[in-house]
Amino acid sequence: MKLREYEAKMVVKEAGIPVPAGFLIKSADELTPHLGALGDAFVLKAQVDVGGRGKSGGILMAGKADGIKMAKELFGRQIKGLPVKEILAEQRLDIQHEYYLSITVDRSNKQPLILFTEAGGVDIEITAKEHPEAIRKVIANPLMREIPQFMLRELVGTAPKEIGSIINKLYRVFLEKDALLAEINPLVTTPRGIFAADAKLIIDDNALGRQGFTVNRDLTDREREAEKHGFSYVELNGTIGVIGNGAGLTMSTLDLIEFYGGKAANFLDVGGGAESERVMQAVRLVGSVPSVKVIVVNLLGGITKCDEVAKGIISADIPQKVIVRLAGTNEAEGRAMLSAKGYEMLDTMDQVVRKAVEVAI
Amino acid sequence: MIYGDRNSGILVQGATGKQGEFHIGLMNNYARQVGGRGVVAGVTPGKGGREVHGVPVYNTVKEAMRDYDISASVIFVPAAAAADAIMEEANAGIETIVAITEHIPVHDTMKAIAYAKMEGCAVIGPNCPGLLSPGEVKMGIMPAGLFSGGNVGVISRSGTLTYEVVDELTRAGIGQSTVIGIGGDPIIGLTFVDVLRRFEKDPQTKAVVLIGEVGGNLEEEGAKSTDLPIVSYIAGISAPPDKRMGHAGAIVEGGEGDARSKIARLKKMGVPVASRPSEIPEMVRDLFHGQC
Numbered sequence: 001m002k003l004r005e006y007e008a009k010m011v012v013k014e015a016g017i018p019v020p021a022g023f024l025i026k027s028a029d030e031l032t033p034h035l036g037a038l039g040d041a042f043v044l045k046a047q048v049d050v051g052g053r054g055k056s057g058g059i060l061m062a063g064k065a066d067g068i069k070m071a072k073e074l075f076g077r078q079i080k081g082l083p084v085k086e087i088l089a090e091q092r093l094d095i096q097h098e099y100y101l102s103i104t105v106d107r108s109n110k111q112p113l114i115l116f117t118e119a120g121g122v123d124i125e126i127t128a129k130e131h132p133e134a135i136r137k138v139i140a141n142p143l144m145r146e147i148p149q150f151m152l153r154e155l156v157g158t159a160p161k162e163i164g165s166i167i168n169k170l171y172r173v174f175l176e177k178d179a180l181l182a183e184i185n186p187l188v189t190t191p192r193g194i195f196a197a198d199a200k201l202i203i204d205d206n207a208l209g210r211q212g213f214t215v216n217r218d219l220t221d222r223e224r225e226a227e228k229h230g231f232s233y234v235e236l237n238g239t240i241g242v243i244g245n246g247a248g249l250t251m252s253t254l255d256l257i258e259f260y261g262g263k264a265a266n267f268l269d270v271g272g273g274a275e276s277e278r279v280m281q282a283v284r285l286v287g288s289v290p291s292v293k294v295i296v297v298n299l300l301g302g303i304t305k306c307d308e309v310a311k312g313i314i315s316a317d318i319p320q321k322v323i324v325r326l327a328g329t330n331e332a333e334g335r336a337m338l339s340a341k342g343y344e345m346l347d348t349m350d351q352v353v354r355k356a357v358e359v360a361i
Numbered sequence: 362m363i364y365g366d367r368n369s370g371i372l373v374q375g376a377t378g379k380q381g382e383f384h385i386g387l388m389n390n391y392a393r394q395v396g397g398r399g400v401v402a403g404v405t406p407g408k409g410g411r412e413v414h415g416v417p418v419y420n421t422v423k424e425a426m427r428d429y430d431i432s433a434s435v436i437f438v439p440a441a442a443a444a445d446a447i448m449e450e451a452n453a454g455i456e457t458i459v460a461i462t463e464h465i466p467v468h469d470t471m472k473a474i475a476y477a478k479m480e481g482c483a484v485i486g487p488n489c490p491g492l493l494s495p496g497e498v499k500m501g502i503m504p505a506g507l508f509s510g511g512n513v514g515v516i517s518r519s520g521t522l523t524y525e526v527v528d529e530l531t532r533a534g535i536g537q538s539t540v541i542g543i544g545g546d547p548i549i550g551l552t553f554v555d556v557l558r559r560f561e562k563d564p565q566t567k568a569v570v571l572i573g574e575v576g577g578n579l580e581e582e583g584a585k586s587t588d589l590p591i592v593s594y595i596a597g598i599s600a601p602p603d604k605r606m607g608h609a610g611a612i613v614e615g616g617e618g619d620a621r622s623k624i625a626r627l628k629k630m631g632v633p634v635a636s637r638p639s640e641i642p643e644m645v646r647d648l649f650h651g652q653c
Contacts, residue, residue, distance in 0.1 A: 105467055107577040107610070110474050110548050125615055142471040178468050180547075206440065206609065207466035232607035236599075247545055247607025248519025248574055251596040255620075256637055258599045267600075269607040272502075272520075300528075301504060301521050327528075328504075349525065350639050 001203050001216045004047045006088045008199040011177060012184070015169045018195045022090035028071035031089055038091055040064055044071055047086040048079045049217070056080050061092070093195055098186035099159060100124055101167060103140075103174040105181075112140040112174060114147065114167065116155040120186040140171065147171050162194055163187070178207030222285065229281050231268055238263025239360045241286035241295035241320070243279075245270050245304060249349075253298045256349060262357035265292045274304055279312025287318035294359040297324045298349050306334025314341050321359055325352040363514075363539050363559040363566075364457045364483065365433050366497045367397030372425055372455065374446045375437035376403025376413050380461070384437065384502050386414050391499040401429045422453040433457040435491060435500050443487060444469035451480040459500050460487035460550070467609070470548045477550065484550025488608065490520040490542040503527075503540065511536015513645060514560045516553055516583070517572035518545050518610070522596060525638050526572060533642035538566040545608030547576065553583025561589055568592070568648050570641060571632075575600045576610045576618040581626045590648040593627050594635040595620045 003011070009019045023034040024047070044067075046058035053059060058079040062070040067089075075084050098121035106113035117135045119127055127134060138151045152164035166187065174182040183200040203211055219227060226233030232247060236254075240262050244250030247269050254264040266289060270282050279297075286295055295318075299309055307330040313322055314337065324345045326334055338345050346352045365371075371388065375381040385400045392399025402425040403413050409420035419425040422434075434455050438446045443462040450458050451473075458477065465487050477484045485492065491501015495510035507524055509531045517523040523542050530537060541556055543549050553571060560566045568590040573580035575597035584591055598620040600606045602613040613619045624634045633648075635641045 105471065105547060107547055107579060108552070108582060110471060110550075112471070141475060142468065143475050175468065178466055180467060204467045205605070206464045207468070210466070232605070234601070234604045234606060236601065244521070246519060246521030247611055248517070248522030248572070248596050249525055251574060251600060251606050251611065252522050252525070252638060254599045255596060259637055264599060267606055300524055348639065350637065 001205060001208060001213065001218050002049065003201045003203065004049070004086075005045060005198065005200075006047055006086070008201040009196065011173055011201060012170065012196050012199045015173045017166055017169050017184070018193060019199070020091045020093055020195055020197065022088050025071065025087050025089055026085065028068050028075055031067055031071050034089060035064055035067055038067070038089060041092040042067070043090045043092055044074050045088045045090065046074055046077070046079050046084040047088055048082045048084060050080045050082060053079060058084070093188055093197060094190045094192070095197070096189045096191070098188050099163065100127070100185045101163075101170060101187050102181065102183040102185070103171060103179070106139060109139045111142055112171070114138050114140060114155060114171070116167070118157070118159055124185065145172070145175070160189060160194065166194060173201070177201065178204045178211055180204050222289070226268065226285060229278065229285075231270055231282060231285070233285070234267040235289070236264050236266055237291070238265045239291055239293045240356050241265050241289065241292040242298070243268045243270060243282050243286055243295065244298045245272060245274060245301055249298065249300060253296060253349060253353060256353040257296070257357060260354050260357040262353070262360050265289055272301065272304070274299065274309060274312070276308045276311035276315065279309050280316040283313055283316035283318060283322065287316065287320055292320055294321045294323065294356050296352055296356045297322060297326070298352060299325070300327045304328035306331045307337060310334040310337040313338065313343065323352050323356050323359070325349055362494045362497050363556070363563050364485070364492060364541070365500060366494065367392070367395055369433050369498055370398050370401040370429055370431040371500055372422065372431045372434040372450075373400050373403045373437065374422070374434060374450070375405060376416065376418050377405040377408045377411060378437055381437040382413050384435070385416055387505070388435070388499050389414060389416070391505050395496050395498070397498055401431060422449050422455070426453050431455060433500055434459065436460045436462055438462060440464040440466070444473035447473040447484060448476050451477040451482045455482060457483050457485065458550070459485045459489065459491040461489065461491060461501060463488040465546070467546070467548050470546060474548065474550050483555070485541065486544040486549060488546045489544035489549070490523065492539060492541040494539040495537055501542070503542070507531055508540065509536040512538055512565060512567040514538050514563070514566040514569040515540040515572065516556045516569060517542050518574050518608070519572060519596065522572060522638070526570060526594070526641055529638055529642050530570070530645070533646075535642055535645055538563060545610050547610040549610070552579045554586045557583050557587040557589060561587060568645060570594070570645065572596070573623065574608065574611050575606060575620050576612050576614070578618060578623070580623055581630075584627055584630050584632050591632050592635065592641055592644045592648060593632050594638060594641060595623050595627070598624075
């Protein structure tokens with residue numbers, strides 16, 4: 001789950017990394033008491049969960065005189081289709097230089113990867129393509145609580161030495177908050193010292209509980225409903241509903257729909273050992289998507305009991321056609337139950353998907 | 362056989378849980394069929410002295426290892442305790458650890474894998490179905506009925522998709538040497554590179570099917586590292602960016618790890634890539650020029 005900018009800044013501030021003085025407001029009027037502290041020039045930043053916020057009009061420059069007016073203006077905007085409900089009003093910094101700092105989980109090395117470049121402020125992916133030599137990298141050992149000094153020297157190079165201690169503070173945040181990404185871009189030098197002008201934190205979904213989060217805000221309503229039942233669910237924009245067991249097989253079923261010229265409406269992985277109750281909930285959830293014309297159920301595996309699956313499909317009783325491919329234990333019973341109720345069962349995933357595409361078109 | 366054979370003594374952690382108990386039964390059924398040792402001991406802290414399907418349960422891994430010759434283990438313990446279980450086994454000197462558990466926090470996995478590496482032990486997974494060498498050994502939860510012995514190795518980040526491919530291979534008369542699921546998490550112990558290195562030294566394995574998915578670039582690193590003939594399949598060509606597709610590790614992030622660019626890079630290395638699972642057997646046969 002991605003934290004909003006003001007939340008991420010609160011976390012890095014608590015870790016001892018300076019951030020610009022700022023206030024979170026929920027209406028333009030709430031700005032009034034902070035005008036004194038914000039000074040002559042400040043920035044209004046919409047707290048919306050989209051990338052490229054600045055380019056889509058989510059950030060406005062303001063001053064004492066026009067602050068309220070600008071805040072009203074920003075609250076009235078939609079940023080990439082999302083309403084602005086919260087704004088972070090922040091003191092403007094007198095920036096001398098911008099750096100980039102991030103800590104991520106490196107899949108190849110299986111360890112934290114720290115990136116630092118003196119060319120900050122811009123898109124790191126562009127720097128990586130155009131000036132890969134400008135990015136300094138070190139791999140840290142996750143069993144160490146601190147980055148050793150020699151690694152900090154390698155990273156910081158000719159940039160101000162104090163950045164070394166900021167890297168270690170961010171590393172502590174990364175470890176303690178179960179972050180998959182901890183990023184400061186830009187990290188800036190000013191006449192008043194070094195500041196994190198922006199901060200980004202992504203928390204591991206599997207650690208949200210121990211980090212004290214009760215809901216994952218990155219999910220849509222239906223995704224949250226699915227999560228309650230323990231399904232992995234992703235909504236797409238096609239007409240063929242998909243229910244599978246196992247992430248790989250379900251993804252592969254979506255791909256096959258595309259291969260045969262159809263469009264999948266969703267991805268739903270019911271997980272292992274699906275019982276009738278869970279299968280029923282899965283079928284109803286997918287059936288509740290208005291665009292779904294037909295549902296493909298593709299379940300394979302030793303421990304899936306086909307009679308349970310059949311019971312679940314039948315009791316879901318949805319208006320759309322359900323086409324089934326089942327392989328596992330009690331296969332004959334499951335088949336008999338489904339065909340008695342007029343459901344179509346096919347032997348392979350190619351067959352079941354081809355049939356569904358025919359029905360949907 | 363690349364990570365154990367019929368002589369491997371297996372330990373199961375989380376032996377008294379529902380999953381652990383169920384799969385000890387299935388693993389030992391398989392061991393009986395092939396004349397292997399199978400699961401010789403179980404561990405659940407606080408439940409020492411019990412038996413599960415006739416297998417003795419101990420409180421700690423060290424106690425179990427005093428009584429039995431154990432080289433491998435399979436972990437079914439819940440996510441919150443799974444990293445600790447990996448470290449306990451690495452510390453006790455187990456060579457190969459299969460971590461079935463899903464939803465382990467990434468930071469726990471990173472630490473456990475770093476520790477296991479220091480102790481010189483191999484971790485398969487987490488969030489994986491384990492491995493099966495037909496006729497020799499099953500460590501994990503793969504449905505044995507679909508498998509047949511032969512010369513093709515299979516490495517995959519997925520569970521059921523692997524069974525789908527194995528089923529296709531078996532139906533086409535192409536047997537497998539070892540099938541191994543390396544796990545669907547962003548951080549996993551053994552990667553394609555590590556397993557391919559073992560397959561290269563395995564006289565039985567003549568070709569490998571490499572089943573990948575969106576997220577990261579471990580598939581390309583693997584393909585680049587080996588001279589073994591490979592056929593690949595990558596799931597997730599229709600996966601939208603920034604969405605986790607069931608597996609914690611199956612996500613296209615920052616414009617990286619998408620299926621199309623993975624497939625393009627594999628093809629550029631000369632690796633044939635199937636566009637759907639049912640094409641794989643024919644492509645494997647082509648590698649052997651029909652001699653399989």
